Amino acid sequence: MxxxxxxxxxxxxxxxxxxxxxxxxxFLSATIAALGLTIIAYLIGDQLILxxxxxxxxxxxxxxxxxxxxxxxxxxxxxxLSIGELLITVVLLGVAELFFHRYLGVNDVTNTEKS
Numbered sequence: 001m002x003x004x005x006x007x008x009x010x011x012x013x014x015x016x017x018x019x020x021x022x023x024x025x026x027f028l029s030a031t032i033a034a035l036g037l038t039i040i041a042y043l044i045g046d047q048l049i050l051x052x053x054x055x056x057x058x059x060x061x062x063x064x065x066x067x068x069x070x071x072x073x074x075x076x077x078x079x080x081l082s083i084g085e086l087l088i089t090v091v092l093l094g095v096a097e098l099f100f101h102r103y104l105g106v107n108d109v110t111n112t113e114k115s
Contacts, residue, residue, distance in 0.1 A: 018089040023079035
C-alpha cells in the first residue's frame with residue numbers, strides 16, 4: 001500500500017500540475033484523472049510489467065500508458081492539450097517512474113535482506 005501511495009503522490013503532483021498549467025481542467029478533474037492514471041499504471045506497469053521484465057521496459061510502458069490515457073481523457077473532457085504539452089507531461093512522468101522503479105528494486109533488496 002505504501003508503494004501505491006508514493007506513486008499516487010508523485011504522479012499526482014506531476015499530472016495535476018501539468019494539467020492545471022496546460023489545460024482548462026479544474027483541480028478536481030485533474031486530480032481524478034491523476035488517480036485513474038495511477039491506478040492503471042500501478043496495476044499494469046508495476047504489478048505486471050515491472051515484475052516480468054525490467055525497469056526500462058516498465059518505465060516505457062508506464063509512459064505509453066500515460067500518453068494514451070491522458071490523450072483520451074483530454075479528448076473526452078475537451079481539454080486543450082497539445083502534443084507538445086502531452087509529451088512534456090509524459091517525459092516528466094517517465095523520469096519519475098524511472099526513480100520510482102529503482103526505489104522499488106532497492107526496497108525489495110532491503111526487505112529480502114531483512115528476512
